Amino acid sequence: MADPSQDATVASWVRQHGTLARFDLEIALCHILDCSRAHLLTHPDRALNQPELAQLERWSDQLYKHVPIAYLCGNQEFWGLSLTVDHRVLVPRPDTETLVEQTLACMAQQDPSPSTGTALRLLDLGTGSGAIALALASERPDADVHACDCSLDSLAVARENSRSLRLPVTLHHSDWFDNISQRYDLIVSNPPYIAPSDPHLDLLGAEPAHALVADDNGLADLRTICEQAGRFLQTNGWLLLEHGFDQAEAVRSLLSNNGFIDVQSRRDLGGNERVTWGQKPSDQALSAHE
Ligand SMILES: C[S@@+](CC[C@H](N)C(=O)[O-])C[C@H]1O[C@@H](n2cnc3c(N)ncnc32)[C@H](O)[C@@H]1O
Known part of the structure; x- marks a missing residue:
């Protein structure tokens, strides 16, 4: 059976969720792929493996329900301080x-x-x-x-x-x-x-x-x-x-x-x-x- 993640890349995942805020998608990718935003932007064809894609899909489901990205990551920057935040x-x-x-x-x-x-x-x-x-x-x-x-x-x-x-x-x-x-x-x-x-x-x-x-x-x-x-x-x-x-x-x-x-x-x-x-x-x- 074909692997559904076979063709998934950073760029295709962002395109697929184009109605969500681009910034939220990038934060989700940085967090789950453990990379910087600069890396993300310079590697749009980075392939997503099955576990990465599964977690990204779980997070995008939450974003469609208006759960703030900060709750998913568990932190938010304010005044240059990294604060733990949750529900x-x-x-x-x-x-x-x-x-x-x-x-x-x-x-x-x-x-x-x-x-x-x-x-x-x-x-x-x-x-x-x-x-x-x-x-x-x-x-x-x-x-x-x-x-x-x-x-x-x-x-x-x-x-x-x-x-x-x-x-x-x-x-x-x-x-x-x-x-x-x-x-x-x-x-x-x-x-x-x-x-x-x-x-x-x-x-x-x-x-x-x-x-x-x-x-x-x-x-x-x-x-x-x-x-x-x-x-x-x-x-x-x-x-x-x-x-x-x-x-x-x-x-x-x-x-x-x-x-x-x-x-x-x-x-x-x-x-x-x-x-x-x-x-x-x-x-x-x-x-x-x-
Ligand atoms: C708009 S939030 C602000 C949170 C934080 N200061 C900030 O700026 O991100 C309002 C806060 O006031 C608290 N709050 C609401 N009613 C209150 C009350 N009667 N007495 C004390 N705190 C209250 C809420 O629990 C919440 O944490």
């Missing part, structure tokens, strides 16, 4: 690097900590894989980095990443601020912000719903955080938030209405206003506002 956590997105960049800019303005004169203390709310907290810890080893999540599964992944990357982060199991007792110089969050009715959710079904969906047209968690963060920030501390491409105006209002000053937004790599932040005035000014 327990959101796959960190490149756009979230904009939030990291802005947080670093705010940290640079705050040195040294106005509150203690010692290390800046920051909290990443809803840390998932730990992406934001670990990126910040890698850039600012002098900072005291904390992170929380309501999901114990997510915290297990974040803990594993913190350990394997040797980047210390203090983890808290907390429903937003419920188990947080300290004050911070910066609070940063990429909370769930997709409306339950958003049609894009159909393509995101493999990722945990608790990482993606928020009531009130996607604004419920952003609102909770804006309402509560003031009590957990030092005077002059910053709250920085990632949000949907069409939510910047709403988030600016949430921050201003909760007493934050110097409220601004910044665009992501795709040109959308994606990150909004504000500064906490003195407690007195904040309580006068309440």
Whole structure:
């Protein structure tokens, strides 16, 4: 009987799955053939043997079901760090690097900590894989980095990443601020912000719903955080938030209405206003506002 893998090559397999993202196919090939992307591109006629083809077909079946390639490989690069990821956590997105960049800019303005004169203390709310907290810890080893999540599964992944990357982060199991007792110089969050009715959710079904969906047209968690963060920030501390491409105006209002000053937004790599932040005035000014 003819061997079905007889004529299969890198190029023919990519052609066969032309409706899938080319980038995902190349990552799958690099991972399964254990080669670089440069090797792949220069050897399109590399033959695929039966075990390789079988594994590639298993992975392409998953890709057609919108399982992220990062779950299949088990890792995702973020801010130059290789993070372990699986179905327990959101796959960190490149756009979230904009939030990291802005947080670093705010940290640079705050040195040294106005509150203690010692290390800046920051909290990443809803840390998932730990992406934001670990990126910040890698850039600012002098900072005291904390992170929380309501999901114990997510915290297990974040803990594993913190350990394997040797980047210390203090983890808290907390429903937003419920188990947080300290004050911070910066609070940063990429909370769930997709409306339950958003049609894009159909393509995101493999990722945990608790990482993606928020009531009130996607604004419920952003609102909770804006309402509560003031009590957990030092005077002059910053709250920085990632949000949907069409939510910047709403988030600016949430921050201003909760007493934050110097409220601004910044665009992501795709040109959308994606990150909004504000500064906490003195407690007195904040309580006068309440
Ligand atoms: C959009 S994901 C962001 C994950 C990660 N920070 C990132 O940027 O890749 C939102 C995260 O918030 C967490 N989360 C959702 N509701 C929460 C809550 N009430 N309290 C704490 N964390 C929550 C989810 O478990 C998830 O890890």
